Amino acid sequence: MDTADLQAFAARAGEVADILKLLGNRARLMILCKLAELGTASVGDLAEAIGLSQSATSQHLAKLRAEDIVSFRRDGQTLWYEVADPRLGRLLDSLHAIYCEDIT
Amino acid sequence: MDTADLQAFAARAGEVADILKLLGNRARLMILCKLAELGTASVGDLAEAIGLSQSATSQHLAKLRAEDIVSFRRDGQTLWYEVADPRLGRLLDSLHAIYCEDIT
DNA sequence: AGCCTAAATTAGCAACATCTAATGTAAGGA
């Protein structure tokens, strides 16, 4: 593999690794699994569902937002989050198929 | 979801997140992609293929070994590594399908 | 306006990750 190929490979691997880094945290993975399961959820719903504080949950959502992995719409005081990136939806499906085959 | 369900969910998410954390590093992801592509490779091969020092490459391999994601067999002075966990093989295939559809 | 709830943001700290440089170990060859 020549230098240009290595750089292209490294660049793409870096992008994908950045996404996987976001999933490589228990709290964020739980958030994304919940969103995949429920379709949409508020910050409070998510915080309770994963057993984390409001602040910590919000900070995790900020990271996911920064990579355009999730989006939200406002309804009054409540923000409803959802998975925004279809590729991430596919990845979450794959993860479920591989690591949660035993779960209904 | 009751407390027992949350704990089971958290436990499983933690296990999967630990694996994804290993993939969430450019160098390690490149190593695993190379192993998936080549089937088997030596430490020196991998270090050169990803443009990293021998030491850093070896330390990444040590982390992957610790989670039983890769294994190796010795042939003289050379250690030949390969992907050991079939679920990780499936995950790498999925990642390739999702994020590298444009690559031959 | 004043108050409440929902969520975001900031500051700060402890824990963790990742590199380089140096050293150790194992195997083969002269």
Next chain:
DNA sequence: TCCTTACATTAGATGTTGCTAATTTAGGCT
């Protein structure tokens, strides 16, 4: 035995992560 090659390991500096606590912003209600 001595040297070389292939790889592992350790030590240490530096950057990053993920929490809590405190504060701020936004919206709805009386």
